[in-house]
Amino acid sequence: MKPKKSIALVTGASSGIGKATAERLAIAGYTVYGTSRRAAQASQQPFAMLSLDVTRDESVEAAVGEVIRLEGRIDLLVNNAGFGVAPAGAEESSIEQAQAIFDTNFFGMVRMTRAVVPHMRRQGAGRVINIGSIFGFLPMPYMALYVATKHAVEGYSESLDHELRTRGIRVSVIEPANTSTQFDANALEPDSQLEEYREIRSALVKKMKELVETGDKPSVVADAVLRAALAPRPKLRYTAGGRARGLQFLRRFAPARLVDAGIRRDLQLDAMPAGKAS
Numbered sequence: 001m002k003p004k005k006s007i008a009l010v011t012g013a014s015s016g017i018g019k020a021t022a023e024r025l026a027i028a029g030y031t032v033y034g035t036s037r038r039a040a041q042a043s044q045q046p047f048a049m050l051s052l053d054v055t056r057d058e059s060v061e062a063a064v065g066e067v068i069r070l071e072g073r074i075d076l077l078v079n080n081a082g083f084g085v086a087p088a089g090a091e092e093s094s095i096e097q098a099q100a101i102f103d104t105n106f107f108g109m110v111r112m113t114r115a116v117v118p119h120m121r122r123q124g125a126g127r128v129i130n131i132g133s134i135f136g137f138l139p140m141p142y143m144a145l146y147v148a149t150k151h152a153v154e155g156y157s158e159s160l161d162h163e164l165r166t167r168g169i170r171v172s173v174i175e176p177a178n179t180s181t182q183f184d185a186n187a188l189e190p191d192s193q194l195e196e197y198r199e200i201r202s203a204l205v206k207k208m209k210e211l212v213e214t215g216d217k218p219s220v221v222a223d224a225v226l227r228a229a230l231a232p233r234p235k236l237r238y239t240a241g242g243r244a245r246g247l248q249f250l251r252r253f254a255p256a257r258l259v260d261a262g263i264r265r266d267l268q269l270d271a272m273p274a275g276k277a278s
Helices: 017-027 057-071 095-106 107-123 144-167 197-214 220-230 242-255 256-266
Strands: 005-011 031-036 049-052 078-081 126-131 168-175 238-242
Touching: 005 057, 017 031, 017 078, 017 220, 031 057, 049 078, 049 256, 057 242, 095 107, 095 126, 095 144, 095 220, 107 126, 107 144, 107 168, 126 144, 126 220, 144 168, 197 220, 220 238, 238 242, 242 256
Parallel strands: 005 031, 005 078, 031 049, 078 126, 126 168, 168 238
Antiparallel strands: none
């Protein structure tokens, strides 16, 4: 791909990973359109912003249509928009809340892909890069719904890459570890809180805050996106940062029982009083 002539569309670009990615692509020579629900644009940003709600079909169609109207093509789609639920027991989120997180994190990606891929097919070329997570290949107790969406992103992306490869389109997943953003501050509280989970919920909220504060900078993820976008022969998966690479190595080669024990030890799950950690 030739960045100076390439058009990129990045969802969830108002802050964090999305903003860093849009800025990195713009510096590399792409003409970049970022999106957010509010479409606010600071004058110093090197990319344009469009209003987009990935949970609404008509909003997706309007944003993609606007880019096509202005540029005539889309060469790179980065599906980044998403949110999480604060640490809690899986049973503490209602079905409605579960559906809401999937509607953004997974079906939002599907909507965007369905809207953009027809244009890439006609071009005979394109890249779709989905922002996944290490939790797409690792479990994270008390974040089951978020983890489920990231597992879904992995499976969808791998299958889609096989479908589109012969049409000149490649699909990749970026797998960051904890990243220093406002992601945890924007996480939804579980809507069916139970007393049985109060202690572990409080402990894990503190733990997740520490992990985010010491996490990689968003630019680490943005650099991985650019590598995937420019690679002559892109890989399906790109880990972002040393911690993510280390965890991927452990998941692939360490005995399952050791990985399992390590997760429980790191989160101190077995230190909870009887009846409160299960």
